Amino acid sequence: MRKYGRIAFLSAACVLAASVASSVLAHGNVTPQAVDTSALPDIGEAWLKQNPYKDNAAAIKIGESAYGQNCARCHGLEAESGGIAPDLRYLELGESGDEWFIERYQHGSAHDGKVYMPPMGDVLGQKAGWAIRSWLETKHQE
Numbered sequence: 660m661r662k663y664g665r666i667a668f669l670s671a672a673c674v675l676a677a678s679v680a681s682s683v684l685a686h687g688n689v690t691p692q693a694v695d696t697s698a699l700p701d702i703g704e705a706w707l708k709q710n711p712y713k714d715n716a717a718a719i720k721i722g723e724s725a726y727g728q729n730c731a732r733c734h735g736l737e738a739e740s741g742g743i744a745p746d747l748r749y750l751e752l753g754e755s756g757d758e759w760f761i762e763r764y765q766h767g768s769a770h771d772g773k774v775y776m777p778p779m780g781d782v783l784g785q786k787a788g789w790a791i792r793s794w795l796e797t798k799h800q801e
């Protein structure tokens with residue numbers, strides 16, 4: 660039982676790696692696209708745990724485009740995942756969802772020596788992250 664479980668996990672990981680590679684090829688550009696967040700209030704350098712832009716209309720708009728440029732190739736257009744990466748519409752709303760969101764956004768995800776999601780914090784910045792979170796909350800599904 661355990662053995663089969665492990666084999667299934669490994670082949671799922673291979674499929675994941677292969678599909679990420681092919682979607683990267685299909686979409687060409689994998690360089691993170693800078694996000695203009697100058698219209699949003701400054702929130703300082705220290706990483707927050709709660710979304711300071713929740714329900715902020717300007718942030719929602721910026722977040723939608725930032726998502727499309729930096730996240731959609733793995734998490735799917737309009738946040739509807741095609742299965743390569745988790746469907747972000749199901750993230751919890753509110754504070755606990757915020758905390759998990761920003762943790763992954765900032766640091767990405769790597770295990771078993773493979774990068775599943777690259778860290779986004781240093782390249783895109785905290786303001787862009789919270790803008791994306793604000794937009795994602797408008798797409799939330801239970």
Ligand code: HEC
Pocket residue numbers: 679726729730731732733734743744745746747750759760761763764768769775776777779791
């Ligand atoms: C190269 C593909 C890729 C890109 C680009 C990417 N992600 Fe991810 N993301 C993943 C994968 C794969 C996981 C699952 C990681 C795991 O299970 O360890 C994930 C997990 C997450 C999670 C946790 C979801 C959960 O249900 O636990 C969040 C939040 C997230 N990503 C946000 C983002 C945001 C925001 C962006 C764009 C700024 C982004 N990701 C860009 C591949 C990607």
